[in-house]
Structure formats: structure tokens, C-alpha cells
Amino acid sequence: MARKKQFDYFGELEHLAKNAHQAAEILQMITIDYSLELLENEAEKIHELEREGDQIVKKILSELYISFITPIDREDIVAITERLDDVLDSVNSIAYLLSSLVVQELKENALIFITYALEATAGVLTATKEFAKFKNSKTLHLMMDEVSEIEGKADKLYSESLKDLFTNEQNPIEVIRWKNVYDQLEELLNASESVVDVIGGLVIKNT
Numbered sequence: 001m002a003r004k005k006q007f008d009y010f011g012e013l014e015h016l017a018k019n020a021h022q023a024a025e026i027l028q029m030i031t032i033d034y035s036l037e038l039l040e041n042e043a044e045k046i047h048e049l050e051r052e053g054d055q056i057v058k059k060i061l062s063e064l065y066i067s068f069i070t071p072i073d074r075e076d077i078v079a080i081t082e083r084l085d086d087v088l089d090s091v092n093s094i095a096y097l098l099s100s101l102v103v104q105e106l107k108e109n110a111l112i113f114i115t116y117a118l119e120a121t122a123g124v125l126t127a128t129k130e131f132a133k134f135k136n137s138k139t140l141h142l143m144m145d146e147v148s149e150i151e152g153k154a155d156k157l158y159s160e161s162l163k164d165l166f167t168n169e170q171n172p173i174e175v176i177r178w179k180n181v182y183d184q185l186e187e188l189l190n191a192s193e194s195v196v197d198v199i200g201g202l203v204i205k206n207t
Contacts (some may be wrong), residue, residue: 010132
């Protein structure tokens with residue numbers, strides 16, 4: 001009888017991280033020449049990546065139910081899976097939010113936020129790849145530090161954006177609209193940092 005091939009947990013985690021970064025790339029592409037029409041046409045690609053991500057999560061969790069041996073503790077695989085899923089969900093939520101709030105034009109700070117998001121999700125993807133070989137990786141810690149640094153810059157931008165919004169915007173509808181957008185953008189950067197925080201903790205635990 002042929003022996004069942006061992007489930008590639010690290011490969012599936014990398015796939016999830018790749019989907020998150022690809023979704024961020026699409027979001028950034030949409031913002032280069034932003035319009036609601038372009039958003040509506042292209043956002044479905046992000047939604048599809050998110051739906052595929054949900055299937056990856058289900059596959060990982062289903063395998064955990066039946067696996068006798070896992071490369072790291074089951075709860076640790078669940079933790080990193082959930083954090084990666086949060087990143088992808090956050091990108092997807094931004095696309096939905098821009099549409100549902102009928103954002104006609106993007107503010108400059110939002111464009112900077114999305115650039116940070118692209119950089120952070122790239123760092124998350126690299127860190128996830130390197131996690132499979134964390135005992136010998138020379139770049140994992142650099143990537144974790146880089147994502148944390150990007151999140152720190154995003155925190156500052158978030159504070160500046162809210163201050164500008166509440167100081168200079170007279171239209172209460174615009175205040176509500178952009179407060180929601182900035183909150184979701186900040187959530188995406190926080191989710192990205194959360195991934196590398198979990199990875200950092202697991203490296204310490206498994207060393």
C-alpha cells in the first residue's frame with residue numbers, strides 16, 4: 001500500500017501568506033488610477049483570493065484533526081493560520097469598505113497606508129517562508145523587524161491622519177467615512193505585525 005504523503009503545513013501557510021500579499025498588490029494597483037468603477041471591476045480578484053484563503057484555512061484545520069504528528073504544536077499552527085487569515089480578511093475588508101462607503105477619491109494618506117500594507121504583507125510572506133527553516137534562516141529576524149518597523153510608521157500616520165481629519169474636515173459624513181477607512185487600514189497593518197509577533201514567539205518556543 002502506498003504511504004500517504006505527509007501534509008505540508010508550512011507550504012499551506014506560505015500559500016495563505018502569498019494570497020494576502022497578492023490581494024495587497026491588487027489593492028495597490030487599484031489605487032494607482034483609482035475610481036469606483038475600477039474598484040468594482042478589480043475587487044472581485046481580492047474577494048476570490050480571500051475565498052481561496054478560507055479553503056486553505058479549512059484544509060489546515062481539517063488536517064490537524066487527523067494528523068498524529070505535526071511539525072510544531074497543533075495550537076501553534078492554529079495561531080499562525082488565524083493570524084495570516086486575519087491579514088487576508090483585512091485586505092478584503094478594505095476593498096468592500098471603499099465600495100460600501102462610496103469613496104470617490106482617495107486621500108494622500110490612504111495611498112501611503114496602502115504602500116505600507118504592500119510592504120508589510122511582502123515581509124509577512126518572506127517571514128512565513130523562512131519560518132519553515134527558522135533554525136538556519138539568516139533573514140527571518142530581519143523580516144520580523146522590518147514588518148514591525150513598517151507598522152510603527154503606520155501608527156504614526158494613523159494618528160496624523162485622524163488629527164488632520166478632525167481638525168480640517170467640516171463635513172461630518174466625510175469624517176465618518178474616512179474614520180472608518182483609516183481604522184481598517186490600521187487594522188491591516190496591526191494584523192501584519194501580529195503574524196510576525198506570533199512567528200517570533202514560536203521561534204523562541206521551538207529553539
